[in-house]
Each structure stands twice: as C-alpha cells, then as structure tokens.
Amino acid sequence: MRVLQVSAELFPLLKTGGLADVAGALPAALAAVGAQPRLLVPGFPAIRESLSGECAVAPVALPWSEGRAALLRGRLPGFAMPVYVLDAPGLFDRPGxxxxxxxxxxxxxxxxxxxLLGLAAARLAEGVDGSWKPEIVHAHDWHAGLACAHIAASRSRRRSEARTVFTVHNLAYQGLFPAGHFCDLGLPPQHYAVEGLEFYGQLSFMKAGLHFADAITTVSPSYAREIQTPEQGCGLDGLLRHRAGVLHGILNGVDYGVWSPSGDAAIAARYDAQDASGKAACKAALQRECGLAEQPDAPLFGIVSRLTEQKGLPLVLETLDELIDRGGQLVVLGSGDARLEAAFADAAARHPGRVARRTGMDEGLAHRIVAGSDVVLVPSRFEPCGLTQLYGLSYGALPLVHRVGGLADTVVDCTLEDLAADTATGFVFSAFTADACRRALRRAFALWSRQDNWARVRAAAMRQHFGWDAAARRYVEVYDGLLAS
Known part of the structure; x- marks a missing residue:
C-alpha cells in the first residue's frame, strides 16, 4: 500500500522533540513490513539544504493572494524513499x-x-504527482491535522479516494488560532462548525484531525484511554469518546540504530546487556564533561527534557535536597519555562560538583547523559508515550517515572515480586505528588545500596525491546482496515 507520512519535523534534520524521532524512524519500519511509504515535510532551511535530486512536482495554489508555493520531490540523507518537500520560502525560510x-x-x-502543509497533502492525494498517488495519508499531530480536513473536502468533490490516519502525539498542543483566520485555510465554509474546526470560538487544527480522520491513533495504549477522560482530554474528551471505535493506542518504538549503547559513536565506551562494564567509563566521562565530582559510587540522575511543568520537573526540584543529601548527583539538559530554567541554574550554583545544568538541544550530549546516568528521571504529569524512558532502558539508566501514559506501559516498578521474577526495570510512583516521587527516589537509593540487585535490574532493563517493527505492523493493520472498508 502507498502511504504518505506528513510531519512538521524529521530526525536527524529537524528536531524539537519526540515527534521528529517518530517521523524519522517510522517510514523505514513501514517499508520493512511491506508498505510503500513516502514523506511530506515543510521546506524549512535544514530540509531544503539537505534535499538532493530534486524535481518540481506541481505548484500549490495559495488560499491567499501573496507568495508562492510548490511541491518538490527528491532525496534526503538517511531515507531510502522519495520525500516531498513543500517549498514556500515566504513561509518556511526563517530562523528559529x-x-x-x-x-x-x-x-x-x-x-x-x-x-498549506495539509493542503499540499491533499493535492498529492488527488494525484498531482502522476508517478505516485497515496492510498493512505498519515498525518502527525496538529501541524498536519488539516490534511484530514482537506482530504475530506477532496473526497466530497470526488477528487480523491485516499483514506486518512491522524496520530495524536500530545493532545495538550492543539494548534489554536482565532476564528477570523478561517478564510486563510482554503476549506469549505461548512468546515467551520462544531462538527469541524470550531473549538470554543477558535480554530483547532488538532480537532480537525480528530474529527475528519478515518482512523485516529495515539502513541501508547494507556494514553488512548486517558485522553477520553475530562482530566486528560483537554476539552476534546467528548469527541474522542464519540470516535473511540476508530481510536487505537500504538506504542512508539525506539530506533536502535540510533539509540543503542553497543553501537553509539557519541558515547565514551560501548557496552551491552551481556557486558555493561563500559557504562562506568561513560559515567566518568559525563561527570568530567559536566563538571560533576568524579565519584563512581554516587548514583547519577539524568534529565533530558523540555523544561515544562507537564514534564513533572517541579517534583524534581521539591525532592532535590533529599537526592543530594543521600549522595546523588543530577545533570539536566533542556530549555523551556524560564522559571524552571532559573530554578535548575540556581540548584547548580548551590550544589557545585553535585548538580550540572546545560541548556538547549544537544543530541550528542543527550546520548552521553543517558549512557552515563544510573537513573533517568521522567516524572511527567502526563506523558503520551515518552521516548526518554525507552532510551534509558536501552542504556541501562533505570527510569524513575510517574505511572501515566506510555510510562505506565513500559516501566515495571522494583516491587519485591518483580525483583524476584527479574521483571523489574525501574521505579514507578502513582500519585503525582512530591511525597510519592520522594518514595520512588528512596527505592532507587535502596536498590543502589545493593549493587548485585542493581546489576540484575539493569540487565533486565537492557533486555527490553521496543523496536519499531511491532508498531509498524500495528499501523499496517489500521491501514488495511481502512482500505478494506
């Protein structure tokens, strides 16, 4: 089957979060299980500069008067399949x-x-590239949500028969805009309605995807259930309950070609589940790089995250004194909320040699933090899937997580029975409180004091496999179901 993946980000060329990792890994996984995927991405500078063998496919008429846009087809490094790029310099050729x-x-x-990204996807679904026409258009997150609306409009005009899949990566980011912008979207007037884009007097690109898609997926089974509740539905839980029959929770995977300590060129020493001795060298190298005291017996906690309240980082700050008092170290990589940035900067200043803080997005340092840490902290208030805990499992950095979303689906707490069964892989707390997080932290220190048990849990964590093969098969099942209907 011919599948067009539509995304605003694409690892390794353009990344602000996990969406890029998914968009970068899923096409190859789909190809491996027999699909014929191609990609559509905006022509951001990093994409345009990397595109080779390009040819013009078709112009894309803008719903407004000024500017120009066209679809290009070419190749991007690391991708075996052709890629479509929406070339619109006036919209995408910008810094930031x-x-x-x-x-x-x-x-x-x-x-x-x-x-315009959604409109370009619809034009491809209508067959503007005479050599390839998608049967399935798979739109990722709100940035691509209007692809589902535009294709629904095309189908009503009998210009396309393509079916659509919309994946929610994070329901909290919805693409909300003033209703007065509807005239810029190129959609039929009837699409601005309660059963359409209208959302409490605004436009919601997320709602467009949820309403118009033929199938909806999200990135873990638990999150698929949670977003149907008022607590995590972000005002869209009623629509999601209405569409529950076409909603599928498919756990994200890990690209082990990128995230495996046995082949990672970014880390100080390579290691694996059979011989994890290289992890000590990675820890020592990370301590030196970040200005931490080089103490092999101090458990090192790592954070690689956007610094937002959603990620549960206030809980880390509330429990930091105990982490330090018990002899731990902390390294933080990320940026975001100014108050959290300032709080971690202050913590690093108050605890030199014990707390290190680095800002921004540094892919190499992210790998070194996961490889060098003993524990990776992911105490998110909510977490659709989470990839950091999966990377932690792969590298033997035991995840300490809040029992929610994909974190609940992937980490097994160090209870006595799971320790006895060799199934424990990390530390899990249920209530989103500092006290519950603190108790999980104490369990981590208790296990650290029993190094034989720690090594067993680390080995169990590293044996876990969350590859894209299983996820790709599930997506193909969804696609098959749509094409058969």
Whole structure:
C-alpha cells in the first residue's frame, strides 16, 4: 500500500522533540513490513539544504493572494524513499525553530504555514504527482491535522479516494488560532462548525484531525484511554469518546540504530546487556564533561527534557535536597519555562560538583547523559508515550517515572515480586505528588545500596525491546482496515 507520512519535523534534520524521532524512524519500519511509504515535510532551511535530486512536482495554489508555493520531490540523507518537500520560502525560510522565532515567540502566520502543509497533502492525494498517488495519508499531530480536513473536502468533490490516519502525539498542543483566520485555510465554509474546526470560538487544527480522520491513533495504549477522560482530554474528551471505535493506542518504538549503547559513536565506551562494564567509563566521562565530582559510587540522575511543568520537573526540584543529601548527583539538559530554567541554574550554583545544568538541544550530549546516568528521571504529569524512558532502558539508566501514559506501559516498578521474577526495570510512583516521587527516589537509593540487585535490574532493563517493527505492523493493520472498508 502507498502511504504518505506528513510531519512538521524529521530526525536527524529537524528536531524539537519526540515527534521528529517518530517521523524519522517510522517510514523505514513501514517499508520493512511491506508498505510503500513516502514523506511530506515543510521546506524549512535544514530540509531544503539537505534535499538532493530534486524535481518540481506541481505548484500549490495559495488560499491567499501573496507568495508562492510548490511541491518538490527528491532525496534526503538517511531515507531510502522519495520525500516531498513543500517549498514556500515566504513561509518556511526563517530562523528559529519550526514554530517560532529565535526568542521562542510563535510566528503569527502559523495557521497559514501549517494549513498549506495539509493542503499540499491533499493535492498529492488527488494525484498531482502522476508517478505516485497515496492510498493512505498519515498525518502527525496538529501541524498536519488539516490534511484530514482537506482530504475530506477532496473526497466530497470526488477528487480523491485516499483514506486518512491522524496520530495524536500530545493532545495538550492543539494548534489554536482565532476564528477570523478561517478564510486563510482554503476549506469549505461548512468546515467551520462544531462538527469541524470550531473549538470554543477558535480554530483547532488538532480537532480537525480528530474529527475528519478515518482512523485516529495515539502513541501508547494507556494514553488512548486517558485522553477520553475530562482530566486528560483537554476539552476534546467528548469527541474522542464519540470516535473511540476508530481510536487505537500504538506504542512508539525506539530506533536502535540510533539509540543503542553497543553501537553509539557519541558515547565514551560501548557496552551491552551481556557486558555493561563500559557504562562506568561513560559515567566518568559525563561527570568530567559536566563538571560533576568524579565519584563512581554516587548514583547519577539524568534529565533530558523540555523544561515544562507537564514534564513533572517541579517534583524534581521539591525532592532535590533529599537526592543530594543521600549522595546523588543530577545533570539536566533542556530549555523551556524560564522559571524552571532559573530554578535548575540556581540548584547548580548551590550544589557545585553535585548538580550540572546545560541548556538547549544537544543530541550528542543527550546520548552521553543517558549512557552515563544510573537513573533517568521522567516524572511527567502526563506523558503520551515518552521516548526518554525507552532510551534509558536501552542504556541501562533505570527510569524513575510517574505511572501515566506510555510510562505506565513500559516501566515495571522494583516491587519485591518483580525483583524476584527479574521483571523489574525501574521505579514507578502513582500519585503525582512530591511525597510519592520522594518514595520512588528512596527505592532507587535502596536498590543502589545493593549493587548485585542493581546489576540484575539493569540487565533486565537492557533486555527490553521496543523496536519499531511491532508498531509498524500495528499501523499496517489500521491501514488495511481502512482500505478494506
């Protein structure tokens, strides 16, 4: 089957979070199970600069008067299949990240930028590339949500028969815009309705995907259940319950070609589950790199995350004194909320040699932190899937997580029975409170004091496999179901 994947990010060329990792790994996994995937991405500078063998496919008419846009087809390094690039310099050739300027301020025309991405997907579904026409268009997160709406409009005009799949990566980020921007989207007037894009007097690109897609997926089974509740539905739980029959929770995978300590060129020493001795060298190298005291007997806790309240980082700050008092160390990589950035900077200043803080997105350092840490902290308030805990398992950095979403689906707590059965892989707390997080932290220190048991749990963690093969088969089942209906 011919599948068009539509995403705003693509690892390794353009990444702000886990969406890029998924978009970068899933196409090859789909090809391995017999699908014929291609990609559609916006023409951001990093993408355009990497595109080779490009040819023009077709112009894309803009719903507004000024500017130009065209679909290009070419090759990107690391991808075996052709890639379509939406070339619109006036919209995408800008500094900063895909969504905002260098100061983090969202671009005021983001509604146009990502509406055009959806429109381009619909044009491909209508067959503007005479050599390839998708049967399935798989749109990822709100940035691609309007692909489902545009294709629904195309089907109503009998211009396309493509079916659509919409994957929710994080329901909290919905792509909300003023209702007055609807005229820029190129959609039929009837699409601005309660059964459409309208969301409490605004436009919601996320709601467009949820309403118009033929099938909905999200990135873990637990999160699929949680978003149907008022607590985690972000105002869309009623719609999700209404569409529960086409909602599938498919756990994200890990690209072990990128995230495996046995072949990682970014880390100080390679190791695996059979011989984890190289992890000590990775820990010592990380301590030196980050200015921490080089103490092999001090448990090292690592955070690689956006610094947001959603990630549960206030719990880390509330329990930090106990972590330090018990002899632990902490290294933090990330940026985001100014208050959290300042709080971790203050912690590093108060605890030199015990707490290290690095800002921004540094892919190599992220690998070195996961390889060198004994524990990776992911205490998220909510977490659709989470990849950091999966990377931690692969590298033997035991995850300490809140029992929610994909974290609940992938980490087994160090209870007595799971320790006895060799199934424990980390530390899990259920209530989202500092006290519950503190108790999980104490369990980590208790296990650390029994190094034979620690080594057994680390080995069990490293034996876990969350590859993309299983996820790809599940996606193909969803696609098959749509094509058979």
């Amino acid at each position: 990240n895909p969504y905002g300027d260098a100061a983090g301020v969202a671009y005021v025309d983001n509604h146009r930028r990502f509406a």
